[in-house]
Amino acid sequence: MQHQALFTPVELGGVTLKNRIVFPPLxxxxxxxxGDIASDLMSVYYCQRASAGFMVSEGTQIEPRGxxxxxxxxxxxxxxxxxxxxxxxAVHAEHGVIFAQLWHVGRISHHGLQPDGAAPxxxxxxxxxxxxxxxxxxxxxxxxxxxxxxxxxxVAEIKxxxxxYARAASNAIEAGFDGVEIHAAxxxxxxxxxxxxxxxxxxxxxxxxxxxxxxxREVVEAVVAVVGPxxxxxxxxPLFTSTDQDRVYIxxxxxxxxxxxxxxxxxxxxxxxxxxxxxxxxxxxAPDLPESFRRDVRDTFSxxxxxxxxxxxxxGARLVExxxxxxxxxxxxxxxxxxxxxxxxxxxxxxxxxxxxxxxxTAAGFTDYPTYAG
Numbered sequence: 577m578q579h580q581a582l583f584t585p586v587e588l589g590g591v592t593l594k595n596r597i598v599f600p601p602l603x604x605x606x607x608x609x610x611g612d613i614a615s616d617l618m619s620v621y622y623c624q625r626a627s628a629g630f631m632v633s634e635g636t637q638i639e640p641r642g643x644x645x646x647x648x649x650x651x652x653x654x655x656x657x658x659x660x661x662x663x664x665x666a667v668h669a670e671h672g673v674i675f676a677q678l679w680h681v682g683r684i685s686h687h688g689l690q691p692d693g694a695a696p697x698x699x700x701x702x703x704x705x706x707x708x709x710x711x712x713x714x715x716x717x718x719x720x721x722x723x724x725x726x727x728x729x730x731v732a733e734i735k736x737x738x739x740x741y742a743r744a745a746s747n748a749i750e751a752g753f754d755g756v757e758i759h760a761a762x763x764x765x766x767x768x769x770x771x772x773x774x775x776x777x778x779x780x781x782x783x784x785x786x787x788x789x790x791x792x793r794e795v796v797e798a799v800v801a802v803v804g805p806x807x808x809x810x811x812x813x814p815l816f817t818s819t820d821q822d823r824v825y826i827x828x829x830x831x832x833x834x835x836x837x838x839x840x841x842x843x844x845x846x847x848x849x850x851x852x853x854x855x856x857x858x859x860x861x862a863p864d865l866p867e868s869f870r871r872d873v874r875d876t877f878s879x880x881x882x883x884x885x886x887x888x889x890x891x892g893a894r895l896v897e898x899x900x901x902x903x904x905x906x907x908x909x910x911x912x913x914x915x916x917x918x919x920x921x922x923x924x925x926x927x928x929x930x931x932x933x934x935x936x937x938t939a940a941g942f943t944d945y946p947t948y949a950g
Contacts, residue, residue, distance in 0.1 A: 579893040581643050586902055588630060588880050589755065589806030591673055593903070596631035596896060597917050598907035600853070600884050601677040601757070601811070603634050605710070605936040607648060607649035607659075612637070614649045614659035619666040622944045624914035626672030630882075630903060632757050632809075632853075633663070635679030638744035639737075640691050642765070644681030644723070646712040647936055653746050657751045664752030675755040675809060676748035678741055678799075682765030683726035683774065685709050690724075697733070698726035699768050699775040699782065699783055699791075707763060710935075718936070732858050734781060734791060737765075737803040742798040745808075755807030758795060760840075761855050762813050763828050770840060771828040785839055793843050800847050809851040809882075810844055811835055817863055831857050846863045853905070856885030870900045889920045915947040924948045 577583060582596045608615040614636075622631065636651045637643045644648070650656045660676070667674045683698035686709040690696055708720040729737070745756045760766035769791040775782050779876035781790050791808075799808055814837040815829045830836045843853055854873065856865055862885070873881060883895060884905035892904030910916045912929040919926060925948075932939020 577921055579889045580921055581893040581896040582889065582904065583917075583921055586629070586880070588903075589752065593629035593673060594671075595917055596903045597628050597630075597920065598882055598884070598903050598905035599625045599628035599631040599910050600855075600882075600907050601632045601634050601759070602907055602911060603645065603648060603935065604942065605645060605647040606938075606942060607647050609647065609806045611653065611655050612643070612648065612650040613653075613655050614663050616662065617939060617943060618649070618659075619662045620939075622663050622672075622674065623666035623670055624943060625910055625916070626667045626670035626674075627915060627917045628672065628910070629917075629921055631667065631672055631674040633674060633676045633753070635677045635759055635826075636660075636744075637679050637681070639680070639740050641694075641697055642680035642682075643684070643689050644685040644696075645710040645763075645935075646689065646718050648679075651678070651747050651751065652740075652858055657747050660748070660751035660753070664754075668752070673754050673805075675757045676751070676753040677759050677811070678744050678748070679759045680737070680741075680765040681709075682768045684723050684764060685726075686711050686721050687724045688712075688721075696724055696726040697729050698765070699729060699777055701726055701728045702774055702776065704763065704774075716936070728777070731779060732780070735794075736795045738791070741795045742802050743772050745799045745802045749803055749807075755809070755813055755850065756799060756803055757809040757853065758792075758799060759811055760792055761811045765794065767813070767828060770836065772830055773828050785836060789840055792840060796843060796847050798847065800849065805848040805931075806850050808847075808849040809853055809856060811850065811853040812840060813855045813857075814865070814869065815857060816866060816869070817857070834866070834872070838870075838872050838876055841873060844879070845877050849879060851882055851902075853878035853882040853884065856883065858885045858907075862886070912945050914945055919948055922948075
């Protein structure tokens with residue numbers, strides 16, 4: 577057995593996972609239209625990868641205003657719930673465990689995606705830069721566009737959004753998911769509230785770090801009330817360096833990312849949730865997270881810790897062996913290798929990824945990657 581640390585069982589909430597390999601949330605833009613409904617093709621895709629110890633669905637918007645990319649699935653209508661039920665049934669038939677990622681993009685959207693062509697919503701009326709939304713320009717065709725100028729949410733609207741997260745969590749359980757993950761990463765809505773760059777409010781949701789974490793705190797508490805702490809995780813992207821000027825990446829680098837995210841993780845610890853997922857910078861030659869940050873995450877949080885970000889099996893196993901991670905996520909390799917755990921444990925070669933088929937399209941580059949034939 578190769579990389580044995582990745583193949584020991586581990587408890588997550590009230591579930592025993594068969595290995596420590598995670599199939600993470602990966603936007604693929606293949607929902608059925610109209611209605612942004614999880615499709616039969618998506619059921620095949622997730623089922624193919626159910627040998628992961630743990631799976632998280634692609635980001636699924638909690639309401640129509642939460643969409644920033646055409647053809648991504650939602651979880652706010654009955655048809656969407658029923659579509660996801662086909663996915664979860666397929667995964668469970670293969671003895672997989674899958675959480676739904678609850679997503680709201682906030683300002684990373686375009687008026688062409690918003691109800692009645694309205695402005696996107698955000699903590700403050702600050703337009704996102706170095707980011708793109710994706711709009712449909714015809715049947716099966718679309719283009720990347722600059723996000724529209726957002727409008728600032730009122731306090732009453734923020735409270736309504738907290739309730740929408742809770743409703744989406746309830747919908748996810750109805751759809752058969754084993755739990756939910758709150759998407760608080762990559763410059764999307766919750767990350768916008770946390771960030772000193774995107775949040776310039778002067779009320780209880782802005783200013784101090786404590787206030788900027790209030791929305792996260794309220795969403796976590798509301799979702800815990802619906803699903804329980806054992807069935808909840810949260811994802812962050814604690815970037816410690818600025819991105820390249822020509823790179824389209826929507827993470828936000830705080831003046832003190834260490835303090836910002838350790839304080840955010842304290843919010844999670846106080847609620848007793850099952851896990852925190854840390855998505856690292858994933859571009860070529862991206863710097864590693866500081867070792868001091870990894871140690872403080874472990875010291876601060878008593879639940880499970882997941883890391884993601886261009887990990888090899890060897891590097892992931894070392895992180896587990898060091899006690900700094902409990903599970904490791906593999907994104908691109910899992911897209912191209914539906915049987916990734918078997919390939920890792922046996923040392924089998926990996927299929928190459930076809931980058932041109934990542935977003936939108938048909939079964940090509942989605943469900944047609946072969947398993948290992950020997």
